[in-house]
Structure formats: structure tokens, C-alpha cells
């Protein structure tokens with residue numbers, strides 16, 4: 001009787017997938033001014049290191065936080081973290097609601113791109129927000145999309161599905177060549193069918209999955225519709241922390257553990273792509289290496 005119980009419990013254990021244990025690329029990280037106060041560089045790098053985060057899309061309000069990460073070459077190398085700097089469009093909170101029509105923002109982006117960072121040239125623009133998708137047609141939004149397309153820069157955009165179409169329309173390639181990273185992949189809850197439609201329409205559109213509604217169930221695994229999307233488009237999704245407030249830094253371990261749980265439930269090759277390879281390919285980092 002005892003033997004049967006042990007055999008059964010072993011069976012149950014082996015049916016449980018192990019968490020994903022490979023490298024992570026955090027495709028949505030902020031190091032804003034208030035975070036720099038509460039979480040000095042050594043603190044944030046320790047959080048990345050102990051969670052196996054080996055590369056970060058770094059952007060901050062204002063851009064100083066990104067620059068401080070980029071300049072800390074010895075410390076980031078020591079922590080095994082590659083910094084992928086993005087130009088943030090916000091100098092302060094007021095810029096959130098006017099960047100898309102503010103010519104001085106366009107000038108600031110041009111200046112930053114020309115200057116680059118200690119970790120090399122900027123890899124992208126963003127994160128930016130559009131709370132009203134119609135603002136995707138603002139003069140500066142149009143110019144920035146064309147600029148990104150032209151220079152092969154990635155764009156990290158927190159927008160709805162309507163704005164994806166509007167932003168893509170402003171690029172010379174009409175979105176066919178645009179490296180748009182859709183922050184949260186529809187934080188307002190665009191349906192899985194609509195996400196699928198956009199992924200099919202724009203071959204280089206990538207979905208970043210922080211805060212994505214209905215992504216996971218109570219068991220921490222992907223819901224059926226999101227598992228189906230991940231399996232159909234294994235090369236199109238990435239994970240991110242979105243450390244937009246300090247609380248997200250406090251829970252960085254839990255956030256990354258949450259990702260490792262559902263990644264571990266996917267086929268190993270798919271998990272590896274979403275965790276690391278998709279971002280690595282986008283930014284020219286090595287893929288499929290046990291770093």
C-alpha cells in the first residue's frame with residue numbers, strides 16, 4: 001500500500017514540468033529617476049543577476065538612468081548583463097501626453113541618437129504611450145516612426161491595436177520592415193484573434209508580454225488561447241519586467257519566477273526563443289548559447 005502511494009506521487013511529480021532555467025532577456029525595463037534613488041545600480045544589477053537576466057532593453061525617464069546603466073561597463077560585465085539602450089521620449093511626466101506633437105521631443109531624440117551611449121549606439125526608441133490611438137497621427141509620431149524604419153531602430157510602443165495599424169502606416173515600408181515591439185501586446189485586452197491578425201500582417205512585429213490580460217491562468221501557466229499563439233508564433237514574443245514604478249523592482253524576483261513557470265510548461269525550444277533568442281536576434285546578441 002505504501003509503495004503504491006510513493007509510486008503515484010512520483011508519477012505526479014514527473015508530470016510537472018520544471019521551470020525554464022535558461023537565460024532571460026528583459027525586453028521592457030525602466031530605470032527611472034525615482035528608481036535610481038531607491039535602487040542603486042548594484043541593487044538592480046544584483047536583481048538581474050540572481051534571476052538569470054542576461055540582457056535588458058533599458059530606457060528611463062529622463063534618459064540619465066539608461067545612460068548610467070550603459071556607462072557602468074565594469075559592473076554590468078561583472079553581472080553578466082548586456083545593456084540595450086533605448087531613447088525614451090519623456091523628460092518628465094508631462095511629456096507622456098504631448099510627445100506625439102512636440103517638435104522638441106523629435107530634436108531630443110535626434111540629439112540622443114547622434115550622441116549614443118557608453119554601451120554603444122541606441123538600439124531603439126521608446127517606450128512611448130498613446131492613450132488615444134488617434135494621436136498616432138501626430139506630426140512627431142509620424143516622423144519618429146519613419147525615422148525608426150529608416151535607421152532600423154526598434155520601437156517600444158504601449159498602444160492599442162488600432163494604433164499599431166496607424167503607426168505602421170507612417171513608415172516607408174508600411175510596417176513590413178518595422179521592428180515594432182508591442183509593449184504588453186495589447187494591455188487593453190485586444191483578443192488573441194486580433195493579435196494573431198496583426199502578427200500575420202506585420203512580419204517583424206514583436207509582442208512583449210508584461211501586464212498582458214488573460215495571459216496566464218490561476219495555475220501560472222499560459223491560458224489555452226495564449227499557448228496556441230505562442231506555439232503558432234514562437235519567434236514573435238518576448239518577456240519584460242516593465243519596472244515603471246519602484247514596486248516592480250521590489251517584485252522583480254517574483255516577476256521573473258512567474259515567467260519561468262509558464263515558460264517551463266512550453267516545449268523547450270519555444271521557451272528558449274521567447275525567453276532569449278527572439279530578443280537576441282532582434283538586437284544582434286548570440287543565440288542558443290548557455291551563457
Ligand SMILES: [Zn+2]
Pocket residue numbers: 028030127183242243244
Ligand atoms: Zn513600461
